[in-house]
Amino acid sequence: MKYQAILLLTFLTSIGFAQETTLPKLKKGRWVAGLQLNDKNVLPFEMEVQKVDGGYQFYVVNGDEMIEMQSPKVENDSIHLRFPYFNSELVFVADGKKAISGYWQNFNKKNYTIPFTAERSKKNARFSETKKKADMLAQVNGKWEVAFSYGSESEYPAVGIFNQEDEVVTGTFLTETGDYRFLAGNVTEDSLYLSCFDGSHAFLFKARKDGSNLEGRFFSGKHWSTKWMGKPNEQFEIGSPEKLTYIEGDSTVSFNLSNLDGKSVLFPNSTTEGKVVIIQIMGTWCPNCLDETMYYKKLKERYQDQGLEIISVCYEVGDSFEEHKENIERLRDRLGLDFTFVVGGSANKSLASSHFNMLNEVISFPTSIFIGRDGEVKRVHTGFNGPGTGDIYLQYVEETNALIEFLLAQ
Incomplete structure (x- = not known):
């Protein structure tokens, strides 16, 4: 509550920018x-401010990822920055040319806001914990065998892939249901700090290095956290994403759901007959689904004239069909x-499993079904393991392109 009170006080006492269409002057x-x-944990992220005709262009930066925000809008005395793909925004006021303060609002969750501040910085460090230079830095470069929620019934494995240059670390975690996207952070002499903020994910990872192992905590948003540990292991692998979900028996894929106009969509149908079809079970709130969708867009543009169809069955946040x-x-x-878009209903894997009961279970958004001309x-x-996984993503793209070409040639 005290952070909300501080935030409210900031807005009430700030001088702001009185005219509705006027942006404040900010340092690029x-x-x-x-x-x-x-009270104890701040999730850092980076922003890039560039001057453009008529104002500014803002970017949110996570390692190699630069998210181009929508054009800023001034409402009353606040700037509103919408994320381009997710239903959330940054709202803030200027505290001079080199500082801003406000909050992040995620509209996919009811009354969900997190206060934030930002300052113009010439330093490389993402995390304030690295302000003091250490003679010896912890070394985390390479591949790690990781367990999240270890020692509990909900324990799950992951692969950590870290790239370290001096105190700067980038990388990601691969889990059996997708990666944790573009992580960026720093190391000190005995600790690792990583974070990601993309308008949907708000991930913070902290760990102490004890000998060759890492042990720490993973925070997701302001309400959830769990333990994690890792050890170096270049040979460690998790379960294959092509063996976790499968067709049971001799079942065929079929469904009867609604399109965006509320009209019935049957599958299979005469439109898809004789074509190669990807059925993507996904949600627009899901970062891994977004990465997959961007790749599928390229697939569709490249192969649609040869007979590729993509049907996205979407399970969404909200209480109504209209939402x-x-x-x-x-x-x-x-x-x-x-694509052909189909409304599956609410974001619920059990609901998706009931619609696709020919599968053993839908355990992840996204899940994709590849169907041949026959x-x-x-x-x-x-x-989906996206571009944040580097070579793993590139290998998947190469293999999937080859599969689509093979199926189209049948």
Whole structure:
């Protein structure tokens, strides 16, 4: 409550920028921001501010990822920065040319805001814990065998892939249902700090290095956290994403759901007959689904004239069909997608499993079903490891392109 009180006081006492269409003067360049998750933990992220005609262009930066925010809008005395793909925004006021303060609002969750501040910075460090230079830095470069929620019934494995240059670390975690996208952070002499903020994910990882092992805590947003530990292991692998979800028996894929106009969509149908079809079980709120969708857009553009169809069955945040439709249309229009979109309903894996009861279970958004011209399932892929995984993503793209070309040639 005290952070909300401080935030409210900031807004009430700030001088602001009185005219509705006037942006304040801000220093261009790199800014370091922090989401105040709780009393003890701040999730840092970086921003890039560039001057453009008529104002500024803002970016949120996570390692190699630069998220171009929508054009800033001034309402009353606050700047509103919408994320391009997810239903959330940054709202802030200027505290001079080199500082801003406000909050992040995630509209996919009811009354969900997290205070943040940001300052213009010329320093390389993402995390304030690295302000003191150490003679000897912890070494984390390479591949790690990781367990999240270890020692509990909900324990799950992951692969940590870290790239270290001096005190700067980038990388990600691969889980059996997808990766944790672009992580960036720092090391000190005995600790590792990583974070990611993309408008949906708000991830913070902290760990102490004890000998060769790491042990720490993973925070997701302001309400959830769990333990994690890792040890170096270049040979460690997790379960194959093509073996976790599968067709049971001799079942075929079929469904009867609604399109964005509320009209019934049957599968299979005459439109898809004789074509190669990818059925993507996904949600517009899901970062891994977004990464997969961006890749599928390239697939569709490259192979649609040869007979490739993509059907996205969307399970959405919201209480009504209209809310679900609005979410889907926002992503469709923003990315310029030429897919067939189907409304599955609320974001619930049990609901998805009931619609696709020919599968053993839908355990992840996204899950993709690859169907050949003969109507038979050729592959079911669980989750998605996106461009934040580097070579793993590139290998998947190469293999999937080859599969699509093979199926189209049948």
